[in-house]
Amino acid sequence: MFVYADHAATTKLRESAARVYAETAAAYYGNPSSLHTVGQKAQEKLTECRERIADLLGADAREIYFTSGGSESDNQAILSAASFGARKGKKKLISTAIEHHAVLHTLNKLQKEGFEVVLLPVGENGIVSPADVENAIDENTALVSVMLANNEIGTIQPVEEIGEICRRRGVLFHTDAVQAVGHIPVDVKKIGCDYLALSAHKFGGPKGVGALYVRRGAPLSPLIEGGAQERGKRAGTEDLPAIAAMTEALRASIADMGATDALLRKLQDKLIDGLSKIPHSILNGDRVRRLPGNTSFCFEGIEGESLLLLLDDKGVCASSGSACTSGSLDPSHVLLAIGRVHDVAHGSLRITLGEENTEADVDYLLQVIPEVVAYLRGMSPVWRDLQTGKRQFIL
Amino acid sequence: MSLYSEKVMDHFRHPRNVGVIEDADGVGEVGNAKCGDIMKMYIKVENGILTDVKFETFGCGSAIASSSMATEMIKGKPISEALQLTNKAVTEALDGLPAHKLHCSVLAEEAVQAAVLDYYKKNNIPYDEAQFKCALCAHEHDHDGENV
Known part of the structure; x- marks a missing residue:
């Protein structure tokens, strides 16, 4: 059995998007900047894509800029707002502790250049409080950047409330919507944001475009x-x-959203209920206010990378926030931010399902995950100490 | 996955000498759960020979593979030889480890030393402290495989 359960990392290119990609590459080879007919044909196609993407997000075509993806979009939004703010003497940037590194590392860079960066905490449910955002804003604030949905634990942030606060306080607002677009309804006017970043490969489009x-x-x-x-x-x-393939992928994702959401919510419920039966485990992030495809758990007494390798052997592609999978000393900053201690955060597992997953996939996951967790606990000195009372259970 | 060599994957998938020796003559535990790796090594000693070795590991694939390989390399050997085991030898026996995973082989070396040291202490056997530089200082290992 093979189960791809890492859709938050990337998705398979939709067949219709692949078709559009090939057709566009063949029929619209011109450079949109060229004056001649072939170039202008490409220019028209580009304009059409821009208009359609804008429509799908509730924006105006003049408000859509094509980039290489989520990271570039996040970088450009934050750097633009920061330099604009700095020219007016505003050098405070407000964000959250659970942002993607495309946001956090950009903010780090600005901090080194003299900006004040405030990273707001989130609750144990993985959701930032709009009141905290409001309280952090002062006359020096250039930008608020809050992600729409978290990539690791799937929690959906109250961006409409935050957007309202930012508009009222006259502060620019950026939202990293990379995990949300194509999966839950996203309307830039409703959110009231000044910037919104998206990436095609998270919703069935190609890599390298956003x-x-x-x-x-x-x-x-x-x-x-x-x-x-x-x-x-x-x-x-x-x-x-x-760009054309991204446009098609977004169209199709939004057209299918109702059916996909219903399927994924059902699979998510079953998966969360099933994994919750593993003793000394915990769901990461709010049970309800989360992306339909995301299920994130911590299992006490084991480490995530060995869990992933064994699941891979069983045909399951998943992800973890352990230090060993990140290549750094610390486990995921998101898991630490929701209060998971290091020992527990190392034993995390992220399952992110997509529209091609089935109930049979979830049945298989619920068979192999408990087996692998039990096997690794069986060779873990930490688990032995927990069992014998030498170490206290955290979960 | 091609992050690891076939040898690493073999020892990870089929770890040798996993378990506990209830009446062990020496037990050594190194690493900490905060960093994400703990290795526990159990040894049985007869006439200066490691007649049995078992391990338990909480950690990533390379930590489990390094422990497994280390137990194979010292089982049936004299203590003097086991104390010569280096992280480099463990890494080479595994056909290499990714750079950011070298600390796992350091932990394996330290776990062996810690178990032998425990055996010496329990039996009041005099030992040369210089031989236990790793196990004695109880340092925080860093993740570059270098002893701090």
Whole structure:
């Protein structure tokens, strides 16, 4: 049996998107910046894609900038808002402890350059409090950046409330919506954000392409200098086949969202209920306010990388927030932020399902995960100490 | 997965000498749960020979494989020889480890030393402290495989 359960890492390219990619590459090979017919045909296709993406997000076509993906979009939004703020003497940036590294590392860089960065905590449920955002905003604040949904634990943040606060307080608001777009309804006007980052490969589009929504009037400066593509804000010949495939993937994801959501919620319920039966385990993140595909657990007494390797042997592709899988000394900053201590955070497992998963997949997961957890606990000195009372159970 | 060599995967999938020796002559535990690796080594000694070795490990694939390999390399050997076991030898026997996983082989070396040291202490056997530089200082190992 093979179960791909790592859709938060990336998704398989949708068949319809792959078709659009191939067709566009063949039929629209022109450079959209060229004046001749072949170029202008490509330019028209590009405009059409921009209009359709804008429609799907509730935006205006002039507010959509194509980029290489989520990381670039996050970087550009934050750096643009920060440099605009700095020119007005505003050097405070507010975000959360559970952001993606594309946001956190950009903020770190700005902090070294003299910005004040405030990372708000989240509750044990993995959700930031809008009141905390409101309280952190002062006259020096240039930007608030809060992700729409978390990549590790799937929690959905109250971005509409935060957007309202930011508008009222006159502060720019960016949301990293990479995990959310295509999976839950996303409307930039409802959120009231100034920037929104998305990435195609998270919803069945190709790798290496994404978009940044920038509300008309919000400051935007280029990361890449060169030609006048993307209204001078992002130089480089547009990857039209990828942009067209992304457009199709987003259209299809949104068209299928009702059915996919119903399926994934059902599978999620079954998976969470089943994994909760493993003793000394805990669900990470709010039970309800989470992405439909995300199930994240910690299992006491074991380490996540060995869990992943054994699951891989059994045909299950999943992910973990253990230090050993991150290549750093510490386990996932998200798990630490929701109060999991190191010992427990090392034993995390993230299962992220997609529309092609079935109930039979979940039955299989519920068969192999408890087996592998029990096997690893059987050779764990930590588990032995927990059993014999030498060490106290945390979960 | 190609992160690890076939040898590492073999020892990870089929670890040798996993378990506990209830009446062990020496037990050594190194690492800590905070860092994500703990190795516990149990030894049985007869006439200076390690007649049995078992281990328990909480940790990643390379930690389990390093423990398994280390037990194979010292089982049936004289203590003097077991104390010569280096993390480099464990790594080589595993056909290499990724750079950020070398600390796992260091832990294996330390676990063997810790078990022997425990045996010496329990039996009031005099020992040369220089031989136990790792196990004695109880340092925090770093993750580059270098002793701090």
